Amino acid sequence: MSFVKAILDLAIQIQQIPAPTFGEGPRAEFLRDLFAKEKLEDVSMDSLGNVFARLAGKQKKARALIVSAHSDTVFPAGTRLEIKREAGKVFGPGLGDNSIGVAALFGIVWGIRERKIELKRDIWFVANVGEEGLGDLRGMRGVVERFGSEALGYLVLEGLAFGHVYHRAIGVRRYRITAKTRGGHSWSDYGNPSAVHELAAMVAQLTQMRLPREPRTTLNVGVIQGGTGVNVLAAEASCELDLRSEDPAALAKIISQVEETILHWNREGIKFQAEIIGERPAGEIPADHPMVQLALECVQEQGVEATLTSGSTDANIPLSKNIPAVVMGITTGGGAHTVNEFIDVEPIGKGMGSLLRFVEGVGGRMKDEG
Structure with missing residues (x-):
């Protein structure tokens, strides 16, 4: 099975488990079990429903990179989660926002192992709840509270954001x-x-x-x-x-x-x-911040023009606390927050390539001071 197909198949599996905001429990349990099957360390779920897993790096005292993707969707329980495929696109409510983003957490693990990337620092993978609507970023608030100053920074995955790097929080x-x-x-x-x-x-x-x-x-x-x-x-x-x-x-x-x-x-x-x-809350890191520059380079290495932008995402919470954070994407698509939501299949490989380069490069680019 190809790398891209494995990620897409997992994204569809995830998408088929309803996860409206405040009702993410069944999906969270599925993801916790998947992290355990991957033999990651310190797999757990907190009282909010955030799921955590750690991939150990070489430097045990170095601050960890947190890679997150929100597991909730805007669609209420009972929404038909039908999948349709046509002409290089896959349609399904919540597939782009954010099932493909959650699947990318596992894709990063697979890519690190397949490419034998040596991590300089730990990576914590987090599938967090409460990003959409009235969730009010409650999941990420809990994540940031848990890691505090132990986090080097945050890489937030949004499925449909490939080609954009968010560094400003609206x-x-x-x-x-x-x-x-x-x-x-x-x-x-x-x-x-x-x-x-x-x-x-x-x-x-x-x-x-x-x-x-x-x-x-x-x-x-x-x-x-x-x-x-x-x-x-x-x-x-x-x-x-x-x-x-x-x-x-x-x-x-x-x-x-x-x-x-x-x-x-x-x-x-x-x-x-x-x-x-x-x-x-609002917040930002400057465009010349090492994490922003690394994210831009990683996208551009895939032959894609990278655009700096702002948005309202889970990154609002760390950015508002002066903790470095960027948002990167996995693919492109359209119809987000509608039953006609779709993702483009072809860019997934490039999107994953940019994420793997980022997690590999952040160890050398970012310092642990301050």
Whole structure:
């Protein structure tokens, strides 16, 4: 079996085990057993569901490289996880984000052994929970807390990111906004406030806010719900709001504007509440950092142009604590977070080649001081 086929087959195996955020348990147990079969050391699972395994390096006192991939998906339990293949692509919900990333953890182990790469330092492989949605990076928060200053840095794997190197973490603030009224009958109580109408009007006002293009700043209402019937003045309605920016100051400004807007919608007969349901801290390492430069070189060695970029990923947590971290990918594809998600097969070999060069090179490029 070819190296690429083995990784792809494992990715499909992983993808077939449902793993919605907060429901990663069965997939985590599968991965723990796989790490054990690979005869890695210190295989364990923590109380969150993060799975750990260590591949020993030559220098026992050197700080370890942490290589992680999130095991959760955005798809709720019950989603059809059908796999389809056509013209160099494989389709399947969650296959690119992030089953191929998790499979790459094992691909790195196989590649190190096959190429007889001598590691200068330990590598910890981590399949972590809670990256998506309301998981709020809880898995990676636990990982970073566990390793603390013992980590040299983090290589975070995102399945569809090949050709990009993330070194800047976008700050994110998420709210659940709830509107409440007395409610009533759509005919006899007409003229009284409806929570659905009030919330919709408030959301429309939010979407009219002028956001800066530079630094890039975004606002999105991704979920809205409420009411109990077509002829009922809704007593309650809610939405979930996502705010992002490359710049902490710009994010703080839009947060202030949003909170002020929500406050002003409160009046007699209508009450608005805003609950923070997620917060992803910003952070970055400079483009000339040795880890960033190594990641760029490793991608470019595969004959692929490498682009520096920013994003909201598990890397937010170490970067926010001034711990070096980069995100690299395994392949390309599209349709992420939809049932039509797909990966391209051909780039997998190059993506894995770049990751193997990175874990081999980081031992010589990165120093243990500070």
